[in-house]
Amino acid sequence: MSSYCVATYRSFDDKADFHKKAQSIAVGLTVGSWTELPEAQKAEMEKHLGIVREVAVHESDVPGERYADIRIAYPDLNFSRDIPALLVTVFGKLSMDGKIKLLDIDFSEEFLSAFPGPKFGLQGIRDLLSVHDRPLLMSIFKSVVGHDLDNLREQFYKQALGGVDLIKDDEILFENPLTPIEKRVEVCMDAARRASEQTGQKLLYAVNLTGPTSQLISQARKAINAGANALLFNVLSYGYDVLHELSRNPDITVPIAAHPALAGALYPSRHYGIAAPLLLGKLMRVAGADLSLFPSPYGSVVMPKEENLAVKEALLDAALPVKPTLPVPSAGIHPGIVPLIWQDFGLDVVVNAGGGIHGHPMGTVAGGHAFRQAIEAAMNHVPLEEKAKQHPELEQAIALWGIRK
């Protein structure tokens, strides 16, 4: 029995015969040639041949433009069980062949069998935090490049006191003499413990894992030995396979948050690249991300809302036989947006804010509180204006940033 991974493309062409084009992709990216093959060889080669599953031709809204959504099935026999092999097969050469965008990949069970997926996932993270009944709250360090350990400790402590569940490093904080990873983890986890005594809450600190590829595992071990209870990782600058190897490694006993740095080089074009739900959704999840950050529909970072929600779907979709990944829509988040997040994403989401916490008129601690108040209000269908009457933190946040309807 043959098994196949199926890639979906959007191909733009003013005059192409899309059925012919699909056929040439199916043959060209697998056995190379078909009609010229002797019959005896065809029997032998058929199991390696790509198959056109669907060609749906559309007239575009752009005058004169035509496109087709094409689905091609690739035999698992042709590639090894790793993401580089699959991506090179389905989009290696093809990515350079005119206006074409990779929209989706349906993985076969056989292919997926090599992918344990997230070690913790949504439920695992909720268990670690003992929080099951509300959206989680994450805050981001602000201005950490060039700062020392004391500054970091202080910033961390204030964020933690505000009642956030997760704190993530700035993704541009690399190994440096002022705040090396082990020291950073020590002082931040110490601040976390002190804050925890006051808040009664648990907290995950996602420390940025950086440096040479071959040393990432040992860096992660160092961080974990120093007390790190989560990792942040710039997946696209290293490749999905590195995330896969990290996440499946038994020594990596903490959740991994995937950062979308560089993703904007790949998903926003209509004609080229890889669609966000695959890039930041399905592939991150299959490669083992426990949380995946992606541009929110609310900020300056532009992604059409349906695409944001499709990323979320891909991270949570029950059809995929690996644990769901926690969606973290990021950028432009302030307390006045929380009811929208609740409406769009529901319970299983991480509300992630940087400026929306640190920029609070009453300070960072109040910034966290305002978010927690907004989350509580949204979940209980209490208008923020109403809730704000009892909560000065929320009141001031709304006064500054407003309420997005």
Added chain:
Amino acid sequence: MSSYCVATYRSFDDKADFHKKAQSIAVGLTVGSWTELPEAQKAEMEKHLGIVREVAVHESDVPGERYADIRIAYPDLNFSRDIPALLVTVFGKLSMDGKIKLLDIDFSEEFLSAFPGPKFGLQGIRDLLSVHDRPLLMSIFKSVVGHDLDNLREQFYKQALGGVDLIKDDEILFENPLTPIEKRVEVCMDAARRASEQTGQKLLYAVNLTGPTSQLISQARKAINAGANALLFNVLSYGYDVLHELSRNPDITVPIAAHPALAGALYPSRHYGIAAPLLLGKLMRVAGADLSLFPSPYGSVVMPKEENLAVKEALLDAALPVKPTLPVPSAGIHPGIVPLIWQDFGLDVVVNAGGGIHGHPMGTVAGGHAFRQAIEAAMNHVPLEEKAKQHPELEQAIALWGIRK
């Protein structure tokens, strides 16, 4: 003394104040905030602050569109000496912030000091082949997925007999039971030796290095122990840092050819992504590619000619203090195009053909000969029609494919 890496962007915006935008990038991607900082802290932080070097505003050819080419200098202090850290710094978050494309990076001496660059480079490959006075000729396996070792041997032998200097694996040939890497190397290198006895030529076989990231070095060692004298590597599916680690590893004693698979997801959009001369030129070279394949200006794979030539420039530019990388413009190459290649690329180029060799009416061996004849003609300014009178291989190639003027 501070040292900086300088990134050049093209930013599209209908109404932005580009000078303000540039300033906000320079601050936002480094120290985070500036004007609000106390004066005492400014003195401390200035060495970490990004600097706007240039803002050149242009009116676009597209009505109503405006863009600016912006150059920002990033202090080396802020990132570690690896390509993931540099890319995440200069284009991590920024890639997702509207219409913006990364055009170029000027590396500081300090940053480059961590990059030995190509181990062989242009000259090293010429030395290995003992060919210094003409463009090199490379052929690509055709239809190898699903074929066995006998087929590979036979195909390899014919290509070698045709007088090619390099033979590369198909980039979609992964580790598989029919032609595992060690066996493939053994039979192909054996065929190379047999052919060499007839042609008197040396030959490099770039075997495709695939599989899990952490096992690539040991796979490469296996291949080299089995006799491999070159490697092919799908760099973008693994990340530049993996190429860098391979190329600097003392056990990797053979040249590495970088394949551009997936590059089309990144370079072709006008508004997003990473420009080809950086993506397939400078970064490949700095990361240690001895040869870099990129779309030729002659085939169906579309890249504007000035971009192709800018890739070449980046690979050869004497201003970069690492060895030059051999340019391999690929796709759509047949003997009738060789005079154009000679005109556009000159002596230091690899003429790379697949169908243009295997599809020759007299067969694969004749296909190689026709190319060698075309190269000789072009170098001596002899019109191909003229040369073809003495050479039936070239004559038939021209009859089939024509001569591109």
